[in-house]
Amino acid sequence: MKSIDVAILGATGMVGQDYIHMLANHPYFRVKCLTGSESVGKRYGEAASWKGAYDIPSKYADLEVLPTDPRVIDADLVFSPLPTDVAKTVEPLFAKAGFPLVSDASTHRMEKDVPLIIPEVNPDHIELIKIQKKNRSWDGFIVTTPNCTTVGLALVLKPLCDKYQINKVIVTTMQAVSGAGFPGVPSLLIIENVIPYIKDEEEKVRIETLKLLGKFDGEKIMNANLKIAVSCNRVPTLDGHLETVYIESSDKLDVDDVKETLRSFQGEPQRLKLPTAPTQPIIVREELDRPQPRLDRMAGSIPGMSVVVGRVRRGIDEHSLQLTLLSHNTIRGAAGTAILAAELLLAQGWV
């Protein structure tokens, strides 16, 4: 396959560096442009101050950090891990200038003509691009991916909603500190502690899940008919959001049947064998004490791209179910899903 040039906006931040890392050996995406704000003009290797455990790949270390301005960008596709407020003004400029843009900022996710995509969950919503381009007279477009906490939940609910009439979902999350970016959560607050609140997170998870599981009627998304209540907590883990999920259905929920439904789930990325698609989007474990963030966040054929489910068990009666899920918040929850979405856009001819 021929090489596709990509640009990463805000590439010096923590999530920007995840893109760099995940794309370092990609079969066809080539990072051609990197943008920043205060570090414009510097070498990327110097500008990216915090690198976590991995070093900047040498082939990208010498790229010059460019301003986040469509006029200086030369790329077939743009990834935007920009902060919310910057994304608001900058992303439309890129779309208007003709770039296909995949964003994991929250800014445009809930706009009616903007697709919010998990490639395994709602690939058909991508068609909303047509409405968007018409509405806004853009040559390019914006496609968004969900909040890091939403992704794991929506992925697990998708095959269940396809098979059963799910009415109610009660979720409690235990989220890693990397979800708050860098510098993020002060150690003074979180060491030997849990913070039972993350600003705006519960509402994001609720409304994004309803849109993701909604139906596209050719014109608009009709939200899924489902009640969701969410409690978000920050715990002292580094990566991996753990979620306990209680589900109610009009149908009887047989535990073995549910496990088999989750295990056998395959989405469009698996059928197309996209490079960043894990062979199993959902891994179900039988051990009583799994998934655990430290042990399971990198599970699967593409590390960090599979959601791990465990403790599938009866709820309060045969119409309800409990399970625990884990998804890697910066891979499946950010860069990884955006890259997978871009691969799907390319496969479908949108790029």
Next chain:
Amino acid sequence: MKSIDVAILGATGMVGQDYIHMLANHPYFRVKCLTGSESVGKRYGEAASWKGAYDIPSKYADLEVLPTDPRVIDADLVFSPLPTDVAKTVEPLFAKAGFPLVSDASTHRMEKDVPLIIPEVNPDHIELIKIQKKNRSWDGFIVTTPNCTTVGLALVLKPLCDKYQINKVIVTTMQAVSGAGFPGVPSLLIIENVIPYIKDEEEKVRIETLKLLGKFDGEKIMNANLKIAVSCNRVPTLDGHLETVYIESSDKLDVDDVKETLRSFQGEPQRLKLPTAPTQPIIVREELDRPQPRLDRMAGSIPGMSVVVGRVRRGIDEHSLQLTLLSHNTIRGAAGTAILAAELLLAQGWV
């Protein structure tokens, strides 16, 4: 008030030492006997190997560790923080020998003629002692207190169940490592991690809560009519169990009304002004990010005896509610509730 001599069985363990610490300045309970197993004959100050942050009070350091045998114990009242299996054979021997015994072991909690007590929640269940003594022909008796995770939940549900018809409760816990005793949870397992499972805990919380909120008809306890689903998790905190709670009711649940109901709750210990009774059994905080284990576990007029509630908010509709609660697992969740129960037994003339 005249002094009451108490004995503590298994006093060299972690919870045993909590009793020693909480009773060091008690107005009328005097620790007269301490028992152990391998350390029999040693000075208590040497036998209690791990003392946490507090030193053994000097007045108890020289007590000799006695065998756990009613024939050598001289006391008006016995506290039993024994391990489950030891409690099974030993506690009945003490009750048979005429001792009033308050146990926080799980062993006898669910037996039909054994009161399971939180003094603020179900003081009337103490009357079950009469049935127990008759059934078993004992001169003494066993009264039990709940699992450390149950206490906070049942305390918060009590005033709500008194006021509203509560039908369903979905709980997720984030429990501190001290809940597993000492040596307890290996650091290799829990540092930078969450373990989404605690053996037998979910079922204990469910069935104990139903008994605690049940009605005593003069003969037996009729369980509360309530559906409960629980997910228990171990997190890397030292003390304080945090719980997210989702509640459904046939009644409309007004958030302000619920907060006021919780805040104004007073139980029998408060009315009797028992020494270990906190002035407010339930503290409701308005900040978005409270309660937090490290900041709030020692809240209240008797440190560690109040449950702290926060984030009281709507659930999925006006018939449902969400809140987060915190209770200190070794104080309110063990030694503190047992001492408070003993104070109530004394006030009611059972001792």
Next chain:
Amino acid sequence: MKSIDVAILGATGMVGQDYIHMLANHPYFRVKCLTGSESVGKRYGEAASWKGAYDIPSKYADLEVLPTDPRVIDADLVFSPLPTDVAKTVEPLFAKAGFPLVSDASTHRMEKDVPLIIPEVNPDHIELIKIQKKNRSWDGFIVTTPNCTTVGLALVLKPLCDKYQINKVIVTTMQAVSGAGFPGVPSLLIIENVIPYIKDEEEKVRIETLKLLGKFDGEKIMNANLKIAVSCNRVPTLDGHLETVYIESSDKLDVDDVKETLRSFQGEPQRLKLPTAPTQPIIVREELDRPQPRLDRMAGSIPGMSVVVGRVRRGIDEHSLQLTLLSHNTIRGAAGTAILAAELLLAQGWV
């Protein structure tokens, strides 16, 4: 004793709040003025955003936050926990305006005519105030207290240097995150990790210790004749700096003799029975595994004001020694030593 009005500059920060907390029940210091920067005009109870585990004392919650300007301050004594750069311009203004000012900022510590004081170590250095007032034509003065890591080390070295000819000290520190203030160390960096570097800290510890242990000849401080090498590390603890210390002497260092020398050490604050003086400035423990930050940081008659020493043992030969010490970095290492210095200034008639 009559009441002394004090002002706290930069009172809304983390260390500022420690002063508030420590002065809440002081026998004669009364907090009359509090200053801030962005929060000027607000109630202190609202301005102090992060309060840690303790709430703002109600008697101070309603004080208005004033600008940090001597013209609006009415006080007998000023405490300055200001950031280094702000202290540079602001503290001289207060001294010039006639205020006695005790600072724990690093800014002026090493200036030749500024006393750097630990009340137990070098109370005679206070006389330097005379030189300072003469040099600078100030009505007031600046007295400084050391870096949080220096205090414990200098306190322990003082009685040893008085008794033995100490030539060389090799120190490794394991410092708590609160030493970096708030927000301070990002949790992403320190959870399950050690950072083997703290900017400028090693040099501060070295030069401050030499000044503290130096002799005042009536005109200037002559540094102690001692070689010091320091390695500073940040570890994931909340409070309490732990330090391993290797000491070489021309004299033989008998372990029992050293322990007795440390245990029996008494300084001027102890002789004057100053309110914030712990009865034992240095506590020596015999257990093999103490001091530990979490268990020992609040040791002593004034919690957090005693340095705890353990593992006193031979070094490489009879002229060398090893020990481990712990001192509370925000109490003995900041607010506590400043308050104790102020008490000494008052007792000596400087205020």
Next chain:
Amino acid sequence: MKSIDVAILGATGMVGQDYIHMLANHPYFRVKCLTGSESVGKRYGEAASWKGAYDIPSKYADLEVLPTDPRVIDADLVFSPLPTDVAKTVEPLFAKAGFPLVSDASTHRMEKDVPLIIPEVNPDHIELIKIQKKNRSWDGFIVTTPNCTTVGLALVLKPLCDKYQINKVIVTTMQAVSGAGFPGVPSLLIIENVIPYIKDEEEKVRIETLKLLGKFDGEKIMNANLKIAVSCNRVPTLDGHLETVYIESSDKLDVDDVKETLRSFQGEPQRLKLPTAPTQPIIVREELDRPQPRLDRMAGSIPGMSVVVGRVRRGIDEHSLQLTLLSHNTIRGAAGTAILAAELLLAQGWV
């Protein structure tokens, strides 16, 4: 190269599982026999209860756990990660029965005719096998590898002692919890804490380093002429022992020269290109805040086999030096060094 059959004694423990993991893709060592104690007769996949983050390789999961008895073992080479007390009686039985045995137990390390080996440091000590076999009339032999804390220190001191006259070394360690095995350090003790003591560890580091750096004169090892003082601390990290090292020499120690000496160090395993030999045994980093346990413990061409050095700087004068080093305690500090030693024994014809 032809395949070599190896046996792992005590294979179900934590270190035993490290061997399994490291040997899973070894070019010539094949795990043929696994032994255990309580789990004899079980499948290895079931017997190895705690597996950390990695699953048991499928090719070994079905091996039957054998008793630790030379009569049932069929192997060319035996690895022994047995507990100290078991090693005492069992290892000589294997050596007597003719097996070449590489042990990382501490039991026999300091015996005069037992080689204590780090392949890069003292490969010539292996010749001691001849003395051992003669003394003990054994067909096989025992070769030992050092304590996990010793390895990193001795590796870094080796090139320095070769080049400079080193007289004195003062070391402080910050050790990970995995160094204590499983279950090891209780989380109640180490969360938000440092424990300033590890039983017997300081003396082991001292005497093992002197033996490792000693000269073999054809008959016996003459210890290095060097004074060492050690302070060992347990910190809440999972893997990777960090050590601050202060060094004194009769020679001037130029910082750049020292760095170059460390960087360019190559040992016999590198010259022989042994499969488990990292290309650089010592990696020197220039960043001020490295090495860090979480970021650097898996550095190098063979993850976990390189020691990472940073902060190389002057000590108290030009004859002294300070540096910080990190080595992975269960890889370079146990299984990895033992496997590398076995590769060297094979290359030299001892197996």
